Amino acid sequence: MVPPDVCPGGWPWAVSALGVAVGLLPTAGLVVVAGLRRRIGSRYGFGESTLLVGTGLLAAGLLPLLAFAATGEVFRLAAAGSDVPGLSGADLDDLGGAVCVAGPQSSYLGGYSVASAFDVSRPVEFGLAVVLLAGFPVVAAMFVAVQARLALRRGPTWPSKFFWLPVLALVFLTADTPAGASGHLWLGFTAGSFLGIFVVLIAGVPSRETVRRSLAPPVPRPAPDARPAVAGRAPSMQSVSSARSAPSAVADAPARPKLSDRLAERFAAREAAPPVVPVPRSAPLDRGPQAPLDRGPQAPVGPPARVGAPPPTLVGAPLPVAPPLAGAGGSAAAPRFRLVRRLGSGGFGRVWLAEDARLGHPVALKAAHAPDAETEQRIQREARALAAVRHPHCVRIHDLVPAASDPGLAELDGMVIVMEYVDGASLGELVRTRGTLDDVAAARIWAGVAGALDAAHARGVMHRDVKPGNVVVDAGGLAHLIDFGIARKTGDATMTLAGFVLGTPDFLAPEVACGERATPASDSWQLAATISYALTGHPPRGGHPDAVSGLRAAASGAPLSHLPRRSAHLALLHAGMDNDPTRRPPLRAVQRALEDWMRRSGVLPSGQMTAGTRGR
Secondary structure, eight states: OOOTTSTTOHHHHHHHHHHHHHHTHHHHHHHHHHHHHHHHTTOOOHHHHHHHHHHHHIIIIIHHHHHHHHHHHHHHHHHTTOOOTTOOHHHHHHHTOBOSTTOBHHHHHHSSBHHHHOOTTSHHHHHHHHIIIIIHHHHHHHHHHHHHHHHTTTSOOGGGHHHHHHHHHHHHHTTTSBHHHHHHHHHHHHHHHHHHHHHHHHHOOOOHHHHHHHHSOOOOOOOSSOOOOOTTOOGGGOOHHHHHTOHHHHHHSOOOOOHHHHTHHHHHTOOOOOOOOOOOTTOOOOOOSSOOOOOSSOOOOOSOOOOOOOOOSOTTSOOOOOOOOOOGGGOOOOOSEEEEEEEEEOSSEEEEEEEETTTTEEEEEEEESSOOHHHHHHHHHHHHHHHHOOOTTBOOEEEEEEGGGOGGGTTOOSEEEEEEOOOEEEHHHHHHHHOOBOHHHHHHHHHHHHHHHHHHHHTTEEOOOOOGGGEEEETTSOEEEOOOTTOEETTSOOSSOTTOOOSOGGGOOHHHHTTOOOOHHHHHHHHHHHHHHHHHSSOTTOOOSSHHHHHHHHHTTOOOTTOOSSOTTHHHHHHHTOSSGGGSOOHHHHHHHHHHHHHHTTOOSSOOOOBOOOOO
8 A cells, every 4th residue: 555665665654554453452442341331331340340341451451462462573583584474475575675764674673672772872763762662652542541531431430441551551561572563553553542532432421311220229129919009099100119110011001101290299289499598697587477485585595405305205115195185074174285376387287386284395286287097197107206216406206196185286187296396497497598507507417417317217217308498406506307297117007109209309319209219328318418508508409490390300310510619518418419329428427527527627516507608
C-alpha cells in the first residue's frame, strides 16, 4: 500500500499499520464489557468481576504483548540474516534494502533492543526512544483509560485500571524487543486507541432501568400458599412484588397500568412539602388559629422536661383495654378526658389535645376517622408498636381505651390511643415558618431520631413514614418521632395487601416505591431525606406537582438534585440516601458519626434550634 521508496520504507509503515490493529485490541475487549453491562447492569458479583478483570488483562495486556514479541522476533531474525518462517527470499531481500538515511529496513526494525535505545551517549536514538517508546505509550494508555471510563458509565469504574495499567506495563515487558519495530507499533497503537474511543461510544451503556434493577435488593420468592387478595381491594391496586412472583400469569393477563398509575389513589390525598417561605428569624411560631391550652404563666424556655408519667407497662404484653365506665345503677361516671382542641389530621386518623384527669396532665389522643374492623386492628398495632419502643426521642404511650368507655370521648369513635403530648411544632412547620436549620441543629435532630428508629428496629418495628411532619421539636429543641400509623411490627399480620407502597412520595426510599418490603435501611433513607429537607427547605429529589410524579421519581431512583450545597453532613447524606440499601450505613453508625462530629465541634447534643444559611 505504501510506495517502497517512502522513508523509512514500506516495511516500517506496514508495522505501523499493524500497530493500529493492535491498538484496537483493548477496544474490542471494552466493547465486550459494554455488551455485558447492558445485561448485568452495575452490580458486579464475583463471576462478573472475574470476567471484567480477565477481559482487561487479555485484551490490553497479553494479546498486545504477543503481537509486540512476535513482530520483534521476525525483524530480529531478518536483521541477523536468518531464515524467517513465512517470508520468501524476495521478502528478505526487500527487507535488506536501504530506503533513506535509516539504512537497511531489517536493521532499522530489528537492530537493537528497547532497553539499549535509552543511551544518552547517542542523543538521536535517545530522543526518538523518549518520544516513541515512552511518550506514545503514555498517551495510548490515556486513550485506553478514556475508553474504559466510557464503557463503565453508570456503574463502578474500578475495572478500568485493568485496561490502562497493562498498556503501561507493555513498556517494561517489551524491553528486549527491537526498538525500531516497537516504536512503529506504538505509533500505530496510539492511533488505534484514539479511534477506539468512538467505537466504545457507539457500543453504548446499560439503560437506567437495567442499572436500577441491578442495584435493587433481591425480591424474596413468595411461598406457594400466597395470601389471597383482600376483599374490596381494586385489582389495579395489586402490588408490584405480587406481579413479579407470578410471571406466567402476567404473561397471559392483559397489559396492566404503570406502577405509578396503579398507586395513584394511595398518594392522591398526600401533598408534597412546600418550599420554605422566608420570614424574619424573630417571628414567633404560628400554631394556628386556636389558642393553646391555658397553663398559667410560662417559665423561660430551658431543657426539655418530660411529662412525669409512669413508664408504660405494655411492652411484651397484650394491650389492656379499659371497660366502659359506669356508676351505680348504670349512670355514667365522671369523665376522665376533656377534649381541648384538635392538633392535626392525616389519612388515617385525627389527633386531639385533651386533659387527662387520671394522669393529671395533658395528653394526645389519636382515633381513626372511620373505625372498622381493619382500622381497629391497625390502631391497636400502632399502640403495640409505640409501647414496644422505649426511647427519649419517641413519644410514649399511656393507655388504649374504647371511646365508648368515657363520656369525654363522645366526639370520637372506636379505639383511642392515649399518648404523651409534645408541646412543639413539626420539623416541616419549623422550616416553613422560621427557615432552614444549620448543621448543629440538623445533627441534633438526626442523631436523636436515628436513636429512636434504631430502638424501634431492635423491637422489630418499622416506622415506614419518616418525614418532616412526623418529627416534632419541643420548646427545648428535643426532637420526637411521632405517628407510627403505618408502622408494622415483625410478626404482625399486615393490614394491607402484601407489597403495597405506603409513605409520602417525596420522602420515600426507591426500593419501597417499587413495592418492596420496608427495612431499617428504608427508614434510614427517609430520615436522611428529612434532614436534607431541614437543611435546604426542599425534598432531596426536588418538589413534584402531584403524588404520581413524586412516586415515579422515587421508583426510578431519581438523582438527588436538592442536597445542601455547603454542609458538614453532605457526605453522610449521600451515603444515607444511596439507591442501594446495602450500601447505606446503619442507623447506629449514623448516630455515632453525628455524636462524634458534635463532640469534635464542641457542641452539646441538645439545645435550641438554630437557623442556617438559606440554600437549595
